[in-house]
Amino acid sequence: MDSKIDEFDTKDLTALPAAFSLKKVLNYSPLTDPEYIRVLRISPDHSDEIVVSLEEIALSGNIPYECLSYTWDGPTFGDTGEEWTSDRKHIVCNGSIIFIRQNLYDCLVELRKVGIVGPIWIDALCINQNDINERNKQVGMMGRIYKNATRVIVWLGREDEHTELAVSSLKRIRLTAAECLRDESIVRREYARCNFTKRERIAILHFIKNRRWCNRLWTVQETVLARDLVFICGSNIASADMVCCGSLFADYNREDFFDIWITNSPSMQNSTGLRSFLEVLKVRDLNQQSEGSPPPFANVVHAFRDLQTSDPRDKIYAVLGISDCHHDELSSTMTANYDVLVQDLYIDAARYALHTYSHIEALSKVGEPSKQKINDLPSWVPDLSVSLTTLGLEEEKDRFATDGSQNSLPILEIMDKVLVLNGHEWDRVVARSGTIGDLGDVSGIAQLLKTFKSDHDMYFGSMDTREVAVRRLLITDRLIDVAHASDSYNMEAAFERLFFALLAFALKASEETTLLRLFLEDPKAAFKRFGVPDSYDWLSEILVRGKENWEFQKDNWMKNLETIPSNFAKALDIIDDPYALSWARYYSNRRYFRK
Template sequence: MEIQHTNVSYTWGEPGGDETDETWSKPSQTILIDGCEMRIRKNLYNALIAFCQSGILGPIWIDALCINQNDIEERNAQVSQMANIYKNSEEVIVWLGHEREYTRTAVACFQRLPITRQELLSDEHVVSRDKAFASCSFTDLELIAMTRFFTDHAWFGRTWTLQEMWLAREMTFMCGTIYASVDVILTGSSIAHDSYSTRSATEDSQRTPAITWLMNFTYDLVAKLRKEVDGTSPSPLGFEVGYHRARHATDPRDKVYGLLAISDTTTVDNYMEPVVADYSKPVREVFSIAAAHCLLNTTSWRGLSYIGDHSRYRIPNLPSWVPDYTQAIPWRLLQRRSEDTFKTATHQQVCIEYDINSPYTIYSPYSYFDTITAVTTAYWEDIEGYSQMIEILNLALNPFPVNTSGGDNALSAMARTLTADQAGIYDYDSYDFVDQFGEMTYGMLWLGISNHPDMAYQLVKNPEASLSKALSFIGIRDREDLLSSLLRSYRQIYKTEEQRKLESKPTESPDQSLKVRTSLIQLD
């Protein structure tokens, strides 16, 4: 017989995320359980006091009290039961900590917004949200309060609380003596999130971890509520672990185990046994299993997209193909379509083999990787100029050749590989990404050589020869396929001096409608 109970979702440490204060991070308060004293952490103690004062009575399930954290076997067993524990509870109370000076203002602003859950979950949510926001005329102080409600509370950025939110049938948020429903929190987070979602790549790189909490939480809450309506299947564990790297966990292994109950823990063709919690395994092995799970559920190497910079890793001795899941990745990368975040230079699928008895090695009949690491950034900003384009061109073409198949050419292969960072921004049905990449490549190279008078002169006289020389100048030699790809779209625009006299009036190519305006210049 199931006992009706309430679950508490809270952070073990300081509610604002300060992990340096030991009065919060270690048990410092004493309570009585069946006449026996037990030491608990301060945030849980504050929650219990608030529950008593508010008339919230048991049965209440609390992880720190119901699981012996020092018994590995019990931890393993209880983590595997987490889905049932939360799904069978009448309600989950989210304890955010004591009320702050802006809490009442923030919640009151959330409640003022004239928008429903159905509107926020609909395809027209942007229009509805903008209309609701415009009707409220919030002051700057109110907007700051609304944002701080999410960025100042560590609950919104923890791994375990994400799973607890997804599993809850009903939720009530509690901050001191202030209560808020899921719908109120959904409305507030959507508005606060919207003020950051359109920022540029430069601003994105300056975003604080707390803002990332807000961005992640909004997407996750919307996904949870939509799942309740349409019943979508859970995502693979490897994807979830990579997607939620910005979330925090006291035990690094919980970056994986804290997501088991809301993920698909199987692999394609059941190549691996379903992942289960086992706290006897070292962090290195747990992360390797998660990375292998990600690779085995794909037909490409896109699972390697988020490897990152090994010099910044916190977890020692990780294999080169395994990400450090304690390291966050830029939010902008998380917005890309998962199938496009990493592509090799060809369309061929890859085959990956993994043996759980040798957890630190992956095999592929087609490819061999000694070391994989991040070499350069992939943001495209006007301020970066042509030098970064030349750097990436050299990185792609030298010393490794680009081998293509079918009717592919070197330019399209490079476009797919080097612009993976841009995946998902454009609608591929209406935007010819490869051609646009070619135009950008040509323009960047022209900008680079235009600073050299001799090379600029040669470009006007004979584009093909001068571009070949320009490519050689930056270290790309004997690449006729690349040169042909670059020039293909421009042969009718840039005629040689012998084919077209430079004039001061517009001219029209006989087989193109594009008009080209030239100026009368002196060629010495």
């Protein structure tokens, strides 16, 4: 629920910019019960005036109602004039003339035209925006309000010259949103079947990407919690399946859309909402499949941090309905309160985040202090009103270490808004290497083998041997395609075969023909030629066994070295088993050992 309350003195309620500016005061009676909401009915007559009425209903009652999801300001990125941001259009509500913004007025006109006359819940009209106490309570209920609605109607604004063609093109799609979200290959096949023309792709892109609705944070919970979802743009109606599949088409087939994206509308380049919208659709799909606990509040706040709100406090309040807002350790629950200063709210959110993550990863969300807009924030508190330009540490999903069973648990102390951390020397780095992806040439092999040098007292955790540590490292302990890996699947042999093949591929890529032949015949004898003079008995044994596992393939290679792949992508066509596929997916961001 966007507002601009932060620009005014919150103690002077008469200065609050409501969703509409009252010319003749509309008197809101206090809600009869804390569990009641107001809903709106639109008079179905087709006079020039839009006439509506408000009535109370119990949120948990048996009166069906719908909800509206829309933007308070202009619906597209080009709609920036005052006609979109000021209250100029009048309607009649409960006998009083009130003034509302253009986009909401356009929506009411279109809803009446298509026969959607209520009951419908619209935040700007159904909440007394001048009553902070009511506003706090109703915002706290918004998750339930949208979840209980029979349908959420998304208003995308007036139609333009692209809308009709976009919607008619999207109607050719035969997939559901669930099918699209769960299998990328199906989306690509359906896109090929639809065979959209360039003109149709332009229309689809304008329809999806040029709408400010996708960039609005409040739409996240409004979409995720909706039982049913329909999109209206002018007189055109599109299903959630159509919009979801169209968004995925634009995302998965960027090579077809890229030139259109850049050249056809400069305003579209300002949109960051498409990818966020796709993430929202995925969360909605998961939410509909499962009745499990919602994700932690801190995770959701940062996942959708780039989306926009007018009030910086809504960076928190807009996701309360889809988050677990209670923290046992803090013995508190995050609730909406527009009396709270932004600084104090962000400090509380940072405290939640620090206690949510298993490490002090939340500090990586602070970003550049010079880019902060909210003044007087402690150095450890992120300014959620600005986008984060660097990747947060907890978003680096693949951070496997062979001693990963040992996790740190920070002891946090916050004294008068100061975060106190006591450091302890826990470990030290004695050697390092590049990633396994550096095995593209002989120098990369030499670097890797030198890293395995046994001069250091290595500790691998969980009683791992050196060989087991390397085997776990290559796939970060995650074996994919398990369905094809039977109980008799020999992961050790697969590891040995892959390791032998990787070194052979690297030698082929380096055009070291003589060294390659020597390696295929006798891996041990080839070690010194790698620039590694030591005797690596444990590694030699792995390679010898790998050679034996590949005896047939090795003989073919010896006869014709040209049959050896020179890049890992082609190599996977030869090494087609779960372990090799797992290595291909997880080859980066590895840490091998610690002392």
